[in-house]
Amino acid sequence: MLIIAACSGGSESSDRLEVGQAETSVDGSQKLPLLSLWQSGMPAFGVFVPSDRPMRASDGQFQTPVYSAEGGASLAANPLLDYVFLNLESAWDLDAVSAIREGLDSAERDSEKALLVRIPPISKDGEQAARERVHAALEAGADGVVMPHVRSEEEARLAVSFFEEVNANVWSPKNPDGTVLAMMMIEDPGALKQVVEIADVPGYSVLACGIGSLSRALGDREAGEAGNQDVLAQAKRVGLPDMITANDQDVVRRIEEGFLGLLMSGPDADEHIAVGRAAAGR
Template identity: 50%
Template sequence: MLASLLLPAALSAQSSSALTLWKAGSPAFGIFVPSERAPGATDANGKRLPPLYTADGAKALGANPLHDYLFLNLEGAYDVEAVKAMVAGLKASSGHPTLLVRIPTIEAAGAELTRARVKEVLALGAEGVVIPHVRSASEAALAVSFFTDLRANVWSPKNPAGTVIAMLMIEDKGAVAEMQAIAAVPGYSLLSCGIGSLTRDMGGDAPGAETACKNVRDAGAKLGMPSMMTANDKTIGDRLAKGYLGLLMAGTAEQTDAIIRTGRELAKRK
């Protein structure tokens, strides 16, 4: 089957830490993959250099037993070499965290390029793709079609044996208004909210954005889908209490390790 071709055995989602946890209804803890380039680094002409991801860096991240998943954020600039490096490093690693790749928006890239990127990311060996800034139920259905047209074996409420993760993100007021219809679109794995983008779209109304994100979480959970949310040392307890099952951290290794340890203790995970 095509789906089996899309997931090389070395990075099969069947051994995926996050997917196993989510199937059991348990929280999974992950991090934004950090760039290995110094912040603000420039070339000889003063041009800012893009983020750098290497196989060695991925191997080290994969070996950290605290990482259930790794979130490679390529929304701002798609970089196929970054995906290749991450997959190569994780294949050589002693651990098996889930690799999720966030690609640019459908609005920015267009449907056909986004479709091609979903195919490419999965074919390279990532276990999941994140589609950001889904604006409507019709766009959610379009996003799901990128996976179904590949015959990807997407884990979803109607396919509990699935092995591919498809995550859609709601990040603006218009999409929040359509959250129930977006949640009702069949064929994907996680419905999540981008708290930073949504807060900006709501004019800086942080409490309102938090409430909206919780409502998005509830809409997905009602239909059997987990939700991912960023967390830090001050919010990890609240995020878990509200039922978020994908906790996503950023910071230094020491910072994210400490937050994850706290989260695992709160979640009563060893």
């Protein structure tokens, strides 16, 4: 499901968009299952999209991830998943977005999974590069884009503007009929100090804490967890879902705390999700 009006008339992607928007505006039937869950206050479960090859080569050297339509199709067939999280923060790869989208759209899919794509932070390659990546990811079929390391209220507003520039219909508390996800991540001490102001920025969908990055920046896990809870409190205050990485040891606690996006990884992800779904009554 493409959800952006970045292309002019006549392209396949823009044709798909117009149909989806029209049906959504009439009866909401095109709303992603993920959004329906969150709108009803229910937790949703997803996984990091795994690379088709191991992270490390036989000699221990890091290998650039490889993503394929076949990998996307495998995820599409998994009935436990509500969304998939394609992490391109360290290595931007537009072809990966297209490949996973193709796989998720396969005829064998169990249900429609939302494709969330994390791009490199604005601070890495600058405003224009981040803008182009948001636009390109959405045009390639991402259902949402994740903005990591948002450093300030000003940068959050800038990130929101990237979606506005292409008339993306962003789902938010003020726009419950939206179909596009925009997610902001607080991962730095300076941003944590502005968490109230960042939470109050209108026009985005999910507010989350990158607890690993924040813990490293603050010097210990306890401080990172305290910051994580601050972000959760602000997300709840403004009615935004919060997403957190989890496993079978902490997913029940995270659900009880009020996290609505539970993100798993690794070969045991399905087992961890099953624990979470049982706790959530799903």
